[in-house]
Amino acid sequence: GLPRHLAYHHCPHRLHSSRGEMTTQSLQLKVNRLLSSNVSIASTGMITCLKGISEFIPEGGNDLKARRRLQHQLEAKDLEHCKDLLNRFSKVSAVLESASRALDELSDIVDQTAMKVEDAGKGSGSLVERASKLEAEKSAILGKSRVVHQLLEQFQLQPHHSQALEGAQVNEHMLTAMERVNSIRSNCHVLLESYQRVGIEMVDKLAKKQEKAYRTLFHWAQSQVPKFAEYSSSGANMNPLFFRGLRLLRERPAYFSHCLDMIADARRVAMIKRFIGALCRGGPNGQPRPIEIHAGDPVRYISDMFAWVHQALAMEREFLGGVVMESTGDSRQMPAKREGEEIKSSPVEEKNEKKAMGEAQLIGAVSRVLEGVARPLSVRVEQSLVFQPSITLSYNLLCILEFYYGTLRPLVDPAGSFLKAVKELVSKANSTFGKLIDSQAKQLGNAAAPYTHDLSPPQSIQSMIDQISNLLKIHEASLVPSAEKNHIFVPKLQKIVKAVKESAIASSEGLDGTNKTVFYLNVLCALEMALQTAETQVRSVKNAISTEVKSKLGDLVKSQSDEFLSRAGLLPILRTVNKWKQDGKSKNMESMGLSETALKRGIGEFYTYLVGASTLLTPEMDRVGDPWIRVTTREGVGLITSESYKSLYQTVLDAFGKEKGRSIMKHDPDQIKSLLDL
Secondary structure, eight states: OOOHHHHHHTOHHHHHHHHHHHHHHHHHHHHHHHHHSSOOTTSHHHHHHHHHHHTTSOTTOSOHHHHHHHHHHHHHHHHHHHHHHHHHHHHHHHHHHHHHHHHHHHHHHHHHHHHHHHHHHHHHHHHHHHHHHHHHHHHHHHHHHHHHHHHHHHHOOOHHHHHHHHOSSOOHHHHHHHHHHHHHHHHHHHHTTTOHHHHHHHHHHHHHHHHHHHHHHHHHHHHHGGGGGGOSSOOTTSOHHHHHHHHHHTTSHHHHHHHHHHHHHHHHHHHHHHHHHHHHTOSGGGOSOOGGGGTTSHHHHHHHHHHHHHHHHHHHHHHHHHHHHHHTSOOSSOOOOOTTOOOOSOHHHHHHHHHHHHHHHHHHHHHHHHHHHHHHHHHHHHHHHHTOOOHHHHHHHHHHHHHHHHHHGGGSOTTSHHHHHHHHHHHHHHHHHHHHHHHHHHHHHHSOOOOOTTOOOOHHHHHHHHHHHHHHHHHHHOOSOHHHHHHHHHHHHHHHHHHHHHHHHHHTTTOOHHHHHHHHHHHHHHHHHHTOOSOHHHHHHHHHHHHHHHHHHHHHHHHHHHHHHHHHTOHHHHHHHHHHHHTTTOSOGGGGTOOHHHHHHHHHHHHHHHHHOSOSSOGGGGGOSOHHHHHHHHHHHHHHHHHHHHHHHHHHHHHHOHHHHHHHSOSOHHHHHHHTTO
16 A cells, blocks of 8 residues: 555565666656657756756655655645635635625615616606607608698799789799799699599689789780891790790680781781892892893793792791790690690690691791782782793793692692682693693694695694694603693693694695695604603603504505505406405406416516516605605505515416416515515
């Protein structure tokens, strides 16, 4: 039971034998432990610790007594440290006891405070409940206040607005107040759907003020109207209050229409003065020159007058368009609806409807302005129509009037006096043109000119054909739509062509068959040449002439063929052969007078005439004016002659046999065709 270090000392039988071994093992163990540790032996800390430990090693060595003494010293030291620790912690204990007492006192105070708070909470519960009720009532009152405020903003005039409406002076404040009234009326009409009594009361309350303001604005606008006559183009420099006032007056159509009529009347007076000035004085510094200088040239005269009117119309549309469209323009304020009116249309439909209404009012105003120039313009145009007897000039004036009528028609009121006057001028020009054509046709029919020596068209007929050519040039140059101008021109052209043909027939009386046909063909060819045009309906007239030319050409070819065959002596033989064929070839050809000798003699005369003939046509054909007619006639005569000979050749061969027939018909059809230059 002794410690290991004492056991070795109390076992003498082992002491001496094990001492060296124990010392060596202990030392080896400690060295190995020290070496295996992470502590550096040579470090400063290790050296300091070893020096401190060396102080405890007794001077006498490491014997039992020394170790016991060291043990007592360590225990004494430990006791000393414990006492010192107790002394030091006694102060801490006193402090902790003091803190414990303070905590107990604080706990008592907290308990007392909690009891007081609990008592106070029980007493103030009713107060909190009352405060909550008051807060809820406050929120409800504030909500109602906001609703009332919004209601007053939408349905009540401000004092300065009421004062502006009561005033007699039109200014920006008054117009703003009227716009505010219109907004309130719009809101009231919406209110009528749910609260009729309140809405009606509000509308009635505003009605008197609004009507008074509208009357004041209307009279003020009337006073501003005379200034419009001073402006020649757009109204951009005019008082913007006027346009704003007109926009408000649109809510009263009677007021607005009256103002627009007054504006148009003022502009009409100014336009009359400008038109008379343009006719008599011209422009500033003589440029442009007065229109009436060209009164001797009806086309230039009428064209200049209508060009001036057209330009003036464009200026008036620009000016009055600025007035009307500005008054219907982009206004954020929607117009007030009348009582009982339902809002059914979409914003796009309303915008289109307002635009269409503004365009209609603009057209009406422009038409009213142009009424002033209708009378002086009509008088001068009628004078030009009356004193100009030429057909081409009359039709030229008709085309000018039709063009301007079609140009001005979409821009003015169709029921207005100006467009009616222009339409009447077109009707008179058309009537004048028709009368001149009837007169010319009657003259051609009553006094048919005698035919000329060269069978060309007489002077009267050629003059009418030249007029037709000039009319077609005017017709093609006209800017009037084709359907409209053809509707007037084609019937009159057909009448002229008919008169020319009738006159040609009357003039050809006394001529024989070929000369008569040649004369008529010359007239038809001249007509056909004059009717060269790209107009479809006019081409139909030309096609009718061309058809008649071909028909007459066929007659001419037939007559020329008979004439040539008769001169060549072949015609009697052909007629006899044709009759023999019609009788069914029942008789002998010799019994018909066509013996072999007679055929040889007749065919020989034909060969002789054909070889010696310089032309297939009669001398009258040299008077045909169109070379194509002569060439076509010559080719036709050659073809008929060739076909007639071919038929006769085959008939003779069939009747007399090939050998005897060929002795009679010495030349085959191909040889005859070569002689005819086919």
